[in-house]
Amino acid sequence: MEKLKMHSPDLSQENIAKIRDLFPGCVTEARDEVTGKLRLAVDFDQLRQELSDSIVEGPQERYRLDWPGKREAALAANSPIAKTLRPVRDQSIDFDASNNLLIEGDNLEVLKVIQESLLGRVKLIYIDPPYNTGRDFIYDDDYSQGTGDYLNLSGQADEGGRRLVANTEANGRFHSDWLSMLYPRLRLAKNLLADDGVVFVSIDDNEVDSLRKMGSEIFGDSNFVATIIWQKVYAPKNSAKWFSEDHDFILVFAKNKEVWFPNPLPRTDEMEARYKNLDNDPRGPWKAENMTARNPYDAGVYSLTTPSGRVIAGPPTGTYWRISKEKFLELDADNRIWWGKDGSNSPAVKKFLSEVSSGRTPQTLWFYNDVGHTQDAKKALLKYVPFEHTENVLNSVKPVELLQRIVQLATKPGEGAIVLDFFSGSAPTAHAVMLQNRMDGGNRRFIGVQIAEPLPVPETKMETIFDMGRLRLSNVVEEFKAEGDEVTGFRVLKLDTSNMKDVYYRADELKQGNLLDMVDNVKEGRAAEDLLFQVLVDWGVDLTLPIRRETVLGKTVLFVDENALVACFDKGVSEDLVKDLAKREPLRVVFRDSGFVSDAVKINVEQIFRQLSPTTDVKAI
Structure with missing residues (x-):
């Protein structure tokens, strides 16, 4: 029976596999220095030969954003980790009804863990990362270890590897x-975006230029949308030394700019008020639009006679009628x-409110009276x-109106x-x-x-700040429910070390003296629901699907979205129980590898499902 891998995807291996599809001769196999297992590897000399017409070699100058540590940062994105939620x-x-999630944990690791569950499904990502001011706290990611050391990197061997540190300007790698x-x-984050997805990132003057270049490299320069x-x-701040900094920036990058477009905003009352009905036209309110334009138009020069009898020789000097005489007579x-009112003015075209778009095109300048300011944000937080x-x-903190x-x-x-907001803070995005x-x-x-x-x-x-956001949302939900709104809350998940003992990942390190301790590969103190969520993560199943418990033949069975996934992690699983679950024809089923009553039952599991439910995907942990 196939075992689930129970760690985040190894993106470097996936990228190499994509190269193999394009250039099969450029990918070979090499033995991993740490695990001793064979892994895919790129023959870069051969790949350079394949790309000889376009590759940039050596130290040649080229336009790009570079900094000390960039390669290690890229490696950190691809390295797998053995953690769970x-x-x-x-x-x-x-918990059982909500499809919202609050996740406590380092966002780099969480993004790795949820890669398969959310791949290509997120419509909007908004983040408000720490501004690089020398006072804010940033994440100190340890890039000193290679991909093979993901157990140590993920904190299973050393819990002191991750911490928050102040990035002061005295640091020689301040920007890096x-x-x-x-x-x-x-x-x-880009992997999680839907094809019509988009990212909004708040930033200030300190790193806006770097962020624009970084975003263009990750999403493609052609997918940059706007700077808001x-x-x-x-x-204004009168204490400012040079200028009062009254604004922040929000950079917008689309996954694919050709398919993502912003929704129009509702028309304002001021915009609606511009439409009147001065002549009681049965088509409703309208506004008069100038009929002249400055762009040359050969058919736009002709004389007109007003209803009062006044002759207009033509459009004002240097302008043209925007429509031909034929179209004018038709209108x-x-x-x-x-x-x-007296029928003697220059003509204007009536634009009816009922015929114009119901929305307005968003602009890149957002005023505080429309989307709030920092004091509004604090008032909401304090409420x-x-x-x-x-x-x-x-x-x-950002105002809810802005978000x-x-x-x-x-x-x-x-x-x-x-x-998705993976710098959630006090949770204003979720609130919005x-x-x-x-x-x-x-x-x-x-x-x-x-x-x-x-x-x-x-x-x-x-x-913690996570507790602050959770408390805020709890009170928002309570307020909404008190006012009679149908609203569901949220599931809280916590990033933690894997539910599996090290032997699950490094069986070759098992020593004879520890054999009895390693009969079960699940850590002590991990509940069935803990194991279920690691399976959901590993299998790429939605983490917000409803979960139901049922006792079947004396064993606890978890049903995710009824038959989307069925899990039993109890010990002493019998053949009768396996047959009972197979008759329900679930899409997926998973058992504990050491949970069967005998080796014979374990061996027969796949055969039973092949006979009673051949489409079921059967796995073990």
């Missing part, structure tokens, strides 16, 4: 460290030309999070769009998704990822 029911709200932090995360300027403050006959210490109130605008532009109400769903009846889903960064001062109800 464990459900935390007591911190969740509506920030770029190395964000680069692998954006590369992994957000007016983040409502009053005039249809009462679509406005001559003024939903009861702080005991003002030192813990975040200064860089609602982004959600409006990138998603539609009824498409079930997934919105819930609020926008409430306003337009949408069914969008959110996934928020945040590392458990300790608060400056401990609080009674929260210890």
Whole structure:
């Protein structure tokens, strides 16, 4: 019976496999120095020969973004890890019913773990990464180990490998460290985007240029969409040494700019007020549009006679009528030309409100009176999070109105769009998704990822920034429900070491003295639901599908979305139980490798399913 791999995908091997499809002669096999197993490897000399017409060799100058540590950052994006997501029911709200996720853990590792579950499914990614100011905290990723050491890299051997550190300007790698932090995360995030997906990234002046170049490299320069300027403050800072910094930037990159377009925004009351009905036209309100233009138009020079009898020799000097005389006479006959109240004005074309687009084209300049400012953001945070210490109130939180605008532009109400924020912080993005769903009846889903960064001062109800976001959303859900809204909460998942003992990954290191301890390859203290979520991750199954427990022949069986996946991790699994599950014809089924009552039952499992449910995919852990 085939075993699940139980670690994140090895993206370097997947990339090599793609090269093999294009250039079979350029890929060979090599023995891994750590595991001793054969792995795919690229013959770069042969590949250079294949690409000899276009490859850039050696130190030749070329346009690109480069920094010390870039290669290691790319390696970090591709390296597999043996970690999992464990459900935390007591911190969740509506665990069994919700399709929203809050994930606690280092976002680089979480992005690796969810690669297969969310591959090509995310419609919108918004992130507000730490600005590189010398005061904010950044992620200190350890690139000193190779891909073969993913057990150590993932923290199974050394829990001290990951930490948060201040990136001060005294650091000789001030910009490089920030770029190395964000680069692998954006590369992994791109894999999750749907073909019509888009990324919005908040940033300030310190790294906007680097971010633009990095994003163009990852997504392709042709997929850069826009730089949005957000007016983040409502009053100038008189204490500023040079200029009062009143704005931040939001860079927008599409997965494919040819298929992604922003949704139009609703018309404002001011725009609606421009349409009136001065002549009681039965077609409703209209506004008069100038009939002249400056672009030369041969058919746009002719004389007109107004209803009052005044003759207009032609358009004003240097301009042209925008329409031909034939078209003009057609519009005039249809009462679509406005001559003024006394019938003697120059003509204007009536544009009816009922015939114009229901929305407006988004602009790149966003004012605080439309999308909020930093003080609005703090007020919202303080409303939903009861702080005991003002030192813990975040200064860089974004207003919900700003994120609602982004959600409006990138998603539609009824498409079930997934919105991902892997620098979730106090969870304003998730809050915005819930609020926008409430306003337009949408069914969008959110996934928020945040590392458990300790608060400056401990609080009674929260210890970390992740706790802050969870508490905020809990209170938002409570408020919505109290007001009679149908709203589901969220599932809390926590990144943790693998449920599997090291022997699962390194059987060759098993020593005779440890044989009895290694009969079961599952770590002590891991519940059936823990194992189930690692299987969901490994199999690429949606992590928000409903889960049902049922006792079958005395054993606990977990049903994911009824028959999408059936799992039994109890010991003493009998042939009768296997037959019972096979008769239900599940899409997938998984057992504990050491869970069968005898070797004979274990051997017969695949044969039983082949007879009773041949389409079922059978695996073991």
